[in-house]
Amino acid sequence: MTQKLLASGLDKVTLQQVYTQILRSRRLDERLGLLQRTGKTSFNVSGQGQEIGQAAMAMAFEPEKDYFLPYYRDMTAFMFWGATPKEILLDSFGRAAGPSSHGMQMPNHYGSKKLHAVSQASTVSSQFPLATGVAYGAVLDQSDRLTLVTTGEGSTAEGEFHEALNFAGVAQLPVIFVIENNGYAISTPDKEEFAAHSLADRGAGYGMPGIDVDGLDFTATYLAFKEAVTRARAGEGPTLVNLNVIRLLDHTSDDNQRIYRSEAELKALQAKDPLKTLTAQVIAEGIFTEAEIATLEQQLKKEINLATDQAEAAPAPDLSVLGQQVFAPVEKETGIYG
């Protein structure tokens, strides 16, 4: 049974903002899929089914000071960290003004200096060792800022995942490790990915709490992260969170899950769409009325249409950047680069 939204301790206005942002991310996700299918962009990774878990996770942090090392399915979390639809669309169109990479990387490689979201590679789990470095920086600065790092469950088979957790446990770093577990690594089901009963069990092996969280339940997820965040902020070390979510769509726009997931499984999946559950809760708890949601939908459509037009019209990167920012510029006075 999904917990009540108001049981999260968040007030009605905040929950209205949360629901609006989740709905915005779903509609934006749909738009990004459409842009790819019509050939306007080359690629997209959908996060549909993971938005509620990501939103609840992000709400437990303080994005104005905490660092985030996201993975490619984290659009909703990145938006809760402060990214706008226009910024995400700029990245998808490969525009110079895209905050993640200024047109250098594929879409969905979220990052932003302004938002403390560290640039990511496509090499899964390689952000985990980086996250420990970012967290160690907070220790050096004697700051209570936290580091959040995410990946999919398939990526936990990478050695870098384990090396990072091992050191974070040894050094008791202020970092929260999150596995967004949607059950599939592209087409490979989790029973072929790991033999552990739950990936949360891995935490104990590295001397940190490992917790299993229902990522389709906003309040349960938010409260679990709140606890982990409180512990880390108090200097009590890292936590591993196995955030159980679902992947409603294909792995990416280059995948077709109908060839490896049965008709029955896909049908059951749609019935579990957490946005439907959330919308029913929002109405039942009097956070928004149906009419208000309908109005909201209209507003979001306009907003995303405008953002799409603006991003598409924005300039592509100048060809000169091919040779720029390879190495640091030389300081003439010292002869040292930097």
Add this chain to the structure above:
Amino acid sequence: MAKIDYLEALHQALDEELGRDQRLTIFGEDVGGVKGGVFNVTQGLAEKYGDRRVFNMPLGEAEIGGLAIGLGTTGHPAVAEFQFADYILPATNQIISEAARMRYRSQGDWTVPVVFRAPYGGGVGGGFYHSQSTEKVFVGQPGLRVVTPSTVRDAKGLLKSAIRCQDPVLFYEHKRLYHSIKAEIDPNEEILTPIDKAAILRSGTDLTVMSYGVTLQYVLQAADELTQQGLHTEVVDIRSLYPLDKATIIAAAKKTGKVLLVNEDNQQGGVLSEISAVINEGALFDLDAPIQRLAGPDSPAMPYAKNLEQAFLVQADAVKQAMLDLAEF
């Protein structure tokens, strides 16, 4: 003025930079505590600067590399020590996919001002996995500087510059130079070696020899001996293995028209191959002889058995002979 060795020069560089920049950290396997690394380069630094800034790491090279990169992205310069250059390979993904790409892929939003130290080279009875030259794995990665000091002065100056450089720098130290070369270094002099420049160590007009590492010492020794016989050698210390200092290399090749390239690594597919290409592009019509390469054999790594190890290594007399042969060409 006291003479110090190559290892002490490295130690002084780290000590001075830790004192200068309070954000700097140094870590790796056995680097902290009282041991200060298996070669003792960091001995005493944990005690002096605290174990928050100089510390041990678990045996996981990807984590050692990634910790440094994460620190660097958030404005904390770091020096990560890999115990042997042979053990850097598990960190290759971190060094190439993350460190070398970070600035470019974010167009300068995120940078990685870190140094990866790696003791390399053979002749120490280290067998396959304590003797290798791994530089050719990492050269040719835009965004990643690969440098190596081959003199005592550069051991200090190049390491200090690498720490101050805003680029990731893979810093190779030849193990057999640690205690075999000494020089007078004024402890009060701030030495900062240009990180992207080759150095002319001897000026000559008869032939040009370019090298780095222990083999450079053989070149210098032979050049000095050959001077007695009236042969004057231009000796180039490559120093920056990537990117190469093309201008210095081409000018030195043109100057004598005869070029010998020497390193300890295998002959094919390495740093010497790229230097040769640079000379071909920039100085071909000034050459009086084919570019010569003297290097290790193209077999995987240095064997343990003494006779095999010595046969694998480029020896001082072979360097001198190659120089004589080229001079007479």
